[in-house]
Amino acid sequence: MNQTASLPCAGVKVPEWHFRMMRDNVRNASIEAAIASCNVVEKTIVEIGTGAGLPAMLFAKYGASRVFTCEMNERVAAAAREIIRTNGFQGRIAVIAKSSRQAILDGDLPSAPDIIFTETLDAGVVGEGYEVISEDIRKIAGPATVVMPGLVRQVGFLCTDLRAFEQNSVFYECGLDLSGFNLFSKRSYFSVGKDLHDPTPLSPLILVRSYDYLNTSSLDPVEHQVVAHSSGICHGMMSYFEAHFGQFLVSSRERGSHWSMAFHPLLEPMPVESGRHYFLKADKSGSIGLISI
Numbered sequence: 681m682n683q684t685a686s687l688p689c690a691g692v693k694v695p696e697w698h699f700r701m702m703r704d705n706v707r708n709a710s711i712e713a714a715i716a717s718c719n720v721v722e723k724t725i726v727e728i729g730t731g732a733g734l735p736a737m738l739f740a741k742y743g744a745s746r747v748f749t750c751e752m753n754e755r756v757a758a759a760a761r762e763i764i765r766t767n768g769f770q771g772r773i774a775v776i777a778k779s780s781r782q783a784i785l786d787g788d789l790p791s792a793p794d795i796i797f798t799e800t801l802d803a804g805v806v807g808e809g810y811e812v813i814s815e816d817i818r819k820i821a822g823p824a825t826v827v828m829p830g831l832v833r834q835v836g837f838l839c840t841d842l843r844a845f846e847q848n849s850v851f852y853e854c855g856l857d858l859s860g861f862n863l864f865s866k867r868s869y870f871s872v873g874k875d876l877h878d879p880t881p882l883s884p885l886i887l888v889r890s891y892d893y894l895n896t897s898s899l900d901p902v903e904h905q906v907v908a909h910s911s912g913i914c915h916g917m918m919s920y921f922e923a924h925f926g927q928f929l930v931s932s933r934e935r936g937s938h939w940s941m942a943f944h945p946l947l948e949p950m951p952v953e954s955g956r957h958y959f960l961k962a963d964k965s966g967s968i969g970l971i972s973i
């Protein structure tokens with residue numbers, strides 16, 4: 681007999697990071713402080729990505745008259761509805777079990793709400809659908825709509841980190857060349873645990889990109905001149921983000937944050953020299969290239 685078949689959510693894929701995220705007190709406190717500080721009384725709110733419903737309920741708790749929140753995972757949306765009912769906010773929060781794109785197409789979200797909120801950030805910012813979500817936000821935002829977060833800054837540094845590089849590539853094993861498998865290597869970025877990794881920086885921290893959901897050029901390719909401060913083999917770039925929710929900052933850089941660091945691998949490791957200048961290019965997926973000048 682299949683012992684899991686009778687469990688209520690057997691077979692439903694809900695990423696396990698939801699729990700770590702919901703228990704990230706620093707993140708939660710910053711989001712609550714941002715909502716508490718921006719006078720949401722009688723305001724209309726749209727949220728993209730309900731999760732368990734925490735931000736939606738905070739908006740209602742601080743006085744929003746109507747919260748429209750969409751969640752593309754139907755089972756998560758159903759759970760959020762129940763949680764919202766348990767907490768007594770069902771009268772002011774509508775959970776729409778659809779992606780933001782579908783909810784807009786179906787006319788489920790109001791135009792020009794007072795605030796649009798989304799916390800759909802992964803370690804490298806864009807992996808949870810930033811491009812689509814920013815397009816959707818621009819479709820419904822009015823001239824006075826406040827978007828939270830208003831700005832997400834991604835900072836990074838070139839580094840030696842063989843262990844991170846090896847998580848994403850293979851060469852010789854048992855004397856056999858397996859490098860043909862590298863066509864499946866992740867080119868953009870992947871998460872690496874802060875506790876397990878100690879990358880050796882080869883450059884100072886640089887501002888890689890500023891993301892603004894209302895700005896259509898946020899995803900344009902960027903190019904930076906970087907001066908290496910140490911010599912070594914560069915395996916890629918390690919990055920963090922700082923998201924500005926009103927005047928409150930949520931940062932994946934905090935040791936206690938549930939977000940990991942993002943490692944952006946180079947296609948091939950490259951020697952860099954202290955004092956030498958390099959061009960660092962990054963595309964909208966977070967994939968990087970490094971050219972010595």
Ligand SMILES: C[S@@+](CC[C@H](N)C(=O)[O-])C[C@H]1O[C@@H](n2cnc3c(N)ncnc32)[C@H](O)[C@@H]1O
Nearest residue numbers: 729730731734750751752753779780799800809
């Ligand atoms: C990182 S969780 C955050 C949940 C909640 N907002 C919070 O802060 O506690 C993001 C949620 O957004 C949902 N999501 C991502 N992109 C979405 C989209 N375009 N439309 C609707 N839901 C989306 C995911 O399924 C996930 O449950």
